[in-house]
Amino acid sequence: MEIILKEDIIGLGYKNDIVNVKPGYxxxxxxxxxxxxxxxxxxxxxxxxxxxxxxxxxxKIKAEAEALAEKLNAVSLTIATKVSSSGVIYGSVxxxxxxxxxxxxxxxxxxxxxQVKDVKEVGDYVAHIRLHKEVSAEVPFTVVAxxxxxxPAAEEAPAVEAAPVVExxxxxxxxxxxEE
Numbered sequence: 013m014e015i016i017l018k019e020d021i022i023g024l025g026y027k028n029d030i031v032n033v034k035p036g037y038x039x040x041x042x043x044x045x046x047x048x049x050x051x052x053x054x055x056x057x058x059x060x061x062x063x064x065x066x067x068x069x070x071x072k073i074k075a076e077a078e079a080l081a082e083k084l085n086a087v088s089l090t091i092a093t094k095v096s097s098s099g100v101i102y103g104s105v106x107x108x109x110x111x112x113x114x115x116x117x118x119x120x121x122x123x124x125x126x127q128v129k130d131v132k133e134v135g136d137y138v139a140h141i142r143l144h145k146e147v148s149a150e151v152p153f154t155v156v157a158x159x160x161x162x163x164p165a166a167e168e169a170p171a172v173e174a175a176p177v178v179e180x181x182x183x184x185x186x187x188x189x190x191e192e
Contacts, residue, residue, distance in 0.1 A: 013038045014051035016059055021047060022124060026145045028059060077144035080119070084141060089113045089153035095134055105131040105155050110139050113153070131155060 013035045017025050021042075025031045030051050033042065042048035049055055091109055094102045107126035114121050127140045134155050141149045 015042055015048040016051045016055055017042075017048045019047055028063060029145075030056070030059075074144050074147060077147040081141075081143055081147050081149035084114075084119065084121075084143075084149035084151055087114070087117060087119070087151055089117075089151060091153055091155050092158045093155060095157040099134045099157075101132050101134065101155065105137075105153075107139070110151070110153060114151070 013033055015031055015033050015038050017027055017029050017031060020026045024033070031048075038048065038050070043050065089110065091105055091113055093105060093109075096102065105128070107123040107128055110126050110128060111121055111123035121141060121143075125142050127142070128137070131137050134157060136152065136154050139151045139153060141151060143149060
């Protein structure tokens, strides 16, 4: 059954695409929910007119998506998460955490556009972001432990240095009143 999509559906197609679906999926889900219409001859002609009118707008949208993809390809993320002693993550890193990290860097990317394979261990991974039906970006990211062993060692060192300074000041104060 041929359907003209009225909105983007992940895994199926984009708005104004003509896709082949099983009859039950088209009749029972896409058409009643308003996500698609039957691709009759009149609907195809109407779609052709709409696409001609939107050709300039689509070119602009694609250019914006390409510009964003170039910026995203230069970005590298580090995601800190809770990790067990064996290096296994409690839970997993998913598109929501990646979208949040990108938002912190000033990129507004819908989490539904981000595709990530199972991330359940510390390491380096790549997220695929579909910005347009013809444009995608790859964002490398590293998953690290929230409490890295290097951070506590750095915190202990200043505490050790601060203690002798306090001890040196205390005897000097004691000696001064003794001489008076």
